[in-house]
Amino acid sequence: MKELPKRLLGIIIVMILVIALIFVMLRIIPGDPASVLLNEHVSQANIDRLTKSMGLDKSLPEQFFGYLGGVLRGDLGQSYYMQQPVSSLILQAFPYTIRLTLLSIVFAWTMGIVSGIFSAMYNDHFPDYLFRGTALLGISVPVFMVALFLQYLFYYRLSLLPLVYDGSIVSMILPAIALGWNSAGSVARLMRSSLMDELDANYMDTARAKGLIYKKAVIFHAFKNAILPVITMMALQLAEMLSGAVITESVFSIPGLGKLALTALQTRDMPLLQGTVLFTAFLIAVGGILADFINTLLNPRLRLG
């Protein structure tokens, strides 16, 4: 990872731009956030006091650099609505989201990789059509539909799993499946096309000429090569999953980042929304570095020496 410092610098630049962008976008409409929070009967003096305490009386550049400085110190401002520091709200919510995301990544990858392999190996036969159809269905179903369907089936019909998140790991199963469903579909599709390319590779003939039966040659040789693009997709998937987390957490009442962002939007809590968006962008940047790192670790052609 000779490129790591360069990558880190790039990410810092992008993050500063993200902050600037969000900052500007949230303030395009010249409104008075303070007056939104208080009702009409409050006197102008009170509005002014609140505006001042929120730092909104300063000029926009002043506000921005003040905020940027705060971000560097880990201070994302004060939530209007919940009267707590945004950073501590995010840190409370983060573990739920990370648990949910990791669980659904495990689900998505297991399902996606296994069905992608089957699909590629039985190309143009029944299992291929079955898995391909399922994968296409997987990427076509809205997350909320999967969530509602799972609730209906596993809670109402079968009484197997809890309706909403109650703190136990069991109640995390349905949300994880709902969230991972889409990704499982795209992993399966990528795995299939990537593996199909590798099955035609010359080294597969070599492997069989060595005496490996076809299935073992697929597992020991083609798979190792085919998984690389799938890992590259991981960073992209993370962004999609954090998007999906908003809806999954809302349907299953998980107090994670997505729920936090939604609450922020619904209560017009600008610092909170700003902070959550920023934090998820940061998570995705970290995920990108992680995917690169794993790729370098696995792919000898990217390694030096």
Added chain:
Amino acid sequence: MSDFLLKISNLTVSVTRNKQDIPIVKGIDMDIPRGKIVGLVGESGCGKSMTAKSIMGILPRSAHMNGSILWNDPDGSQTEITGLKEKELRKMCGPKIGMVFQEPMTSLNPMMKIGDQVAEVLFIHKLVKNRSEAKEKVIRTLGEVGIPEPERHYNSYPHRISGGMRQRVMIAMAVICEPSLLIADEPTTALDVTIEAQILKLIRHMCETHNMSALVITHNMGVVSTLCDKVYVMYMGRILERAPVDQLFKTPIHPYTRGLLSSIPRIHANPEYLATIPGNTPEFGKETVGCDFCLRCSDDQRRCFFEKPKEAEIEKDHFVSCFSANNRSK
């Protein structure tokens, strides 16, 4: 008669495309004697590689084969390869038959160390007890095929070594189980001319020291002359002429063979003139009634267009399928 190692009879391979069977190999007979190097010569796409792949059972999934491939093991037992199940066939690949492929750039798995790729053969066939024994044997073989500092290169990945070196690795992989037959499919086509000579010398050397037979597939008559004992000339999925190498080079009979031989560029030849065989290989799948070569042949006769010539022995061990040769032998 039992001194052959491998006997192919009436082998046909066809590829299914658009629900149509396109014949690629159209019933060939061939035998590989023990301890001899046999060459299979022909232009690109004439079915040479398919023949080799059908012996190894690694035809593409769209292809299927018929006919018989009989393996006459040095221990006396005979096996019909075409009748074997995948699992049994794989047991032969490695210990009995080794194969070197055309493209050393892509025939090695880019994700594995070359040493591990060679060692894998040993593990598959359980020829070694543990890793250290395998490693020792691999390093010895890598040294034998001329890889400098085999200990260091054991841990190299394929993209770090040159094409010639990769082909040496392929050879090491093919011979490490000491097979009785080595199949080399265009082993030097992708290499520089200087490297080509080294690799050919290496193949010859390995065959002699390990008492191996070899089937060398090439389009290059030069390779045949330096390496082989016996030659099969293939065109459009059929064998047109077969003979021991000296006889073929001294008295080539079939117009196609003659064309191939005169196409070898020579230093002292007239530089203005580069001999070629006129025309192109006809499309596959269009079966003709006459001789396959009739459209490109220099001494075509009327009957060439309406009848397939039968194979005739014109001198000892020298067979030709051509009407002009039939006339000559009479």
Added chain:
Amino acid sequence: MIKLLRQNKTALISGAVILVVIILSTLAPLLSKYSETSQDLAHRLMAPGNGHLFGTDELGRDVLTRILYGTRVSLFIALLPTALAVVVGTFAGVCSALFNGVIDFAIMRFADVMLSIPGMLLSMVVLYTFGGSLSSVVIALILIEWGGIARVVRTRALEIYQKEYIEAAIITGAGQGRIIFFHIIPNLIPTLIVLFTLNIPSSILAESTLSFLGIGIQPPQVSLGLMTGYSRQYLFQMPWLSLAPSGMVMLLVLSFNFLGDAIRDILDPKRRQL
């Protein structure tokens, strides 16, 4: 050839489904005797049948009629913001490819920034500023999608720019504008069609998701996601209320996915991933 034909068959079927859906939803006012907003509190939450094929919702409105009207919104969302995103993305991508240096750097960094924020959260920022409405959703979708399109277009335009025929055009004295409009854009068109069809499903999904959460399209406008969101409370007693509108979303997305796959395979066979 067979393979192409079979892919065309899926393209045909999915295309036919989309066409039928378009016709039905366009003709909705003629086909249905109910209006999408007329309430009939005497006939609330009726089971399917009895003149209402999918029953009625919590305000006694005909669900089937509302689905047809909601489909109109989904189709609008499928086409307009996606097309605009392709236009913006193409413009940015071509500019980036042609004017390397500061402009290229600025555009691509901007695209990076957009792409590093999850789409859902980026649209939430837009919705915070402009409030929940159809036009805010359109703006949000353009912002989410243009960056990815710009990246692909830039790469493709650079590939085209290095082709011999561009060099030939330059040598014969063609101006920058001529090269862009007569050489680069026409050669980009297959890529653009593929990008357009591939982005349609995500547009539809994003709109329905935002509306489901209640932050996208607002009542009294109809949206399939919004309908599902409201029917959620009756999920266990009347599952069809949620199933019907979300099933329609699925059908649309599935058809567009099939169509997009087929078009990509035909126009761009070498590029399985975009």
